[in-house]
Structures are given as structure tokens and as C-alpha cells.
Amino acid sequence: MSLIIRYVDASSGSFCIEESSLGFLDVNDTTRQGLFDALKNELKTLDLDIDNLRGQGYDNGSNMKGIHKGVQSKVLKINRRAFYSACGCHSLNLTICDMAKSCRKASDFFGVIQRIYTTFASSTKRWQILKNNISGVTLKSLSSTRWESRVDSVKAIRIQLPEIREALLQVAEIDKDPSTSSEAQSLAENNLCDFEFLVSIIIWYEILSAVNLISKELQSKDMLIDIAIESVKGLISFFTKYRESGFSKALEAAKEIAKEMDINPEFRTKRKIKRKRQFGEGADDPSIVSQSAEESFRVNYFLHIVDQAIVSLNTRFEQYEGYE
Template sequence: MVECFPKAKSFFGVVQRIYTLFSSSIKRWKVFQDKVAGLTIKPLSHIHWESHVESVKAIKEQIVHIRDALLDIAEVAEDSKTKSYAETLALYDLESFEFLLGMTIWYNLLWAINIMSKFIQSEDMDIDIAINLLQGLDQFLDEFREEGFVSAMNEAIQMASEMGIESKFREKCIIRRKKQFDESGNDDVIQLAEESFRIEYFLFIID
């Protein structure tokens, strides 16, 4: 899924870059530990799927402190490349409402899938329980498809408020079509970026 969906690849690319920036220097890792007292960020692994949910959770639950740590690194950076790298992550990526919304959606999905995955891989896996869990996961996905976007939006809006940023999309997607005979107004029908995100990102992932 991640490799075949460019927006997902971009999202997890940010997650990995945050880890890489902090972990590639003892000094920068110390900044992280001083600013972020809770969960430790982790690298993504193509082998261990659980690493994805752990990585996203660490950022989601501590995003304000992680942003502050990135800005601290930018202030003391010894070279312009590291300064620019840290500022971009802090002020462009983490302060993007699309990123916050995507992170909320991914966390909910990864959390549900990870529970199923861990049980299936356990040594004492019972086939009847596994079937029940799969049915439960299927039901969760159906319900999340119908109601998950609204709840994710509300959570992302709350997160944006805590970060002191606007809860709006940076761009709008415009779809043009011919006006029907019984319609009034302009020929152009504007689809807000929120709806575009719901269809092209949220529903794409679920489906």
C-alpha cells in the first residue's frame, strides 16, 4: 500500500526523516530526549509492520514537543543543510493540516490492523479466534469508512489548535464540468480540498 500510493509514501517519508534527523547525531538525539520525555521515535521497518504504528504514535502524541525539538536543532545547527532540513520538517511538514489529518487516519488504521497481525503471528494462534478477529476488523473498516473521516477531521482540528496553526488545507482542488439545463450559477463546480482529500486519500486507503 505504502509503495503504490504516492501520498502514503510521502507521509511515511516525513516520519522516517524525523527519526533520521534526530538519530544521526548524538547531539541531536540529546535535544530530542531533553524536549520529548515520552515515547521514543522509531525507524520504519519493511519487515516488522508494528514499527509503523509505533512510529506514527510517537509523533502523533508528542507532535508539539517534537516540533519544538526540531526548531531547537535548527537554531544550533552547525551547517545550513541541517538547519534547513529541521526547519522544513518543523514548519512545513508538521504544520501541514494535511499531515495531521493523514497521521490521524493512518494511526487508527494501523492500530486496528496491528492487533490482528500480532495475533496471527503468535505461536498459540487459534483459527476460530483469528476468524472472529478478521470479521471484527472487516466491520471496523466498514464503520471507519462511513464515520472515520469526520472523527479524524475533528481530532486533526484539535491537534492543529494545540499547535497554534490553522486547521485548513493549503490548496483547493477545482473540478470543472458542464452546467446542467436546470442548474444556475457558474459552469465551474468547486470541490473543496477537504472533499478531495476524503475521496483521493481517505477512501483510497480504505478501499
């Protein structure tokens, strides 16, 4: 467990807010009580009076943030002025994870992103082929604990789609391993040439870029709680507006890329599954009107992840409202 303290330094005659990392604590007992005891003992060892504590912040683990039995509640029982605030950046990370896991299409999208990275990264020869084709941002692996890796991973492909496809085609042609060759061919000709993937990568790049901007602000050394609240509100406002206009703009951007890569700028129409019409249903009954492939993508994917973001942000940052 890492221990970081923020304090007011008045030694120079003026008041200055400082932040220092005091190191890592070797914790074997990760229960609520075990973590609390480790924290309390370390503060005592450092000769820091817990009664002088005016704030506490942890990740979103229930053993830390629990309002009844978590570490924060145990500290509050000793010192009622040690107000708790969840780590804003970790909350943003969990929001992104909520979105990425909210529907099958989102999970599949990041699965493709990781497959592209793995294809090149598992061989120095294939990695060199990649480097020979790109001149900008290199590919990054995904990480569930470091959400910013999603930004890096998506950005690298978003701005270099034609080059990465060409690198995959070269791997497919010269790699002697049939499995690797087949995987590279599939990624280049099926996934990267799928208009749905193009729209997805534009949507995710815009979303992740917006979240990354707020994350950087929340990590600022001089960040104040009222500014943090406004930043989170601004992010929620972004998603609300993006919900209304983001899809159409993403479509236009995807069509430009599709034209450059000679890809058909249309969503693939899946085979319709007919169901038996029930007694009393007419041919034009609204309940049996099928959606177009584009509308289905907008409703079941785009709106789904954006709505998930709004709900998750409101839920994970609702505690901030109590500090306004």
C-alpha cells in the same frame, strides 16, 4: 531459512500443543525446488516423517506459497493432509504495505515520518535534543519487513507532536550544518504545521493500532484457525465502519491538536487548473465542478487507503474461507 515446528506433546499424559524453533537452514538455492529439497532433507535429518505433517505455513513469497509449483504444492503432492496456510502476520504486513504504497499522499506521509527520524538519529547531539524535549515514546525508524515499526514510528509523533516540533526548531537554530538546519526548519514549519499532516497522522495511528491488535492475536501461542478467521473478519468490519465515520472523527481530533499548536485547521487549497469548456457543457456541468480541498483529501486519500485495506485483506485472507 528458519524452521519452526508446532506439534502435540503427549508425554505428560495430557495433550499439549507446543512450538519449537529448530534453527536456521543455510540455503544457497532459493528456487522452489531448492527450498523444497532443503526442507525435505532437514526433516529427514531430524527423523521427522513428512507423512505425519498436518499443516504448513510460509510467508507470501511465490516460491513458497505458489499453488502449482511452490514449496507448499510440492509438499501436498507427497502428503495431501499437509494443508497450507499463509502466515497471517506477514499477510497483515503486506496489507499495510499495500496501503502505504497505494497513493502518492500515503507515500509522502511516511516519507516525512522517516525524515523526522533521520534528522535526529544521524547525530548524537541532535538525538539528545530530542530526548530533552520528549518524555514518552522515542522515535523509531521505518522498516518494510517489520510492519510494526510503522505503528511505533507514527505513535511516537502522534502523541508528542508539539514536543517534536520544538525539538526540530531547536535543531534548526543551533545546528551548524546549513542542510540539516534547513531540513529541520522545513519539517517543523511546513510539514508538522500542515493540517493535512495532522489529519493523516491521526488516521494512520488509528488504522495501525487496529491492525496491531489483530496481529498480536494471530501471534498468540494458542491461536486457532476459526478464531483467526473471526479476527480477520472483525478487522475488515472495522475498516468498513471506519470508512463511514472515521474521517469526521479524525478531523475533530486534528482540530484539537491544531488549536494546541496554533495551526490553521484548514486544508491548503491548491491552485485550480482551468480547462477549456467543451461544446455542450454548461457552467454547472457536474463533470467540471471542482472539489473542496477537504473533500479531495477525503475521496482521493482517506477513502483510497481504507478501500485498499478492505480489498487487500479480502484477497490475502481469502484462503481462510476454505477452512470455515
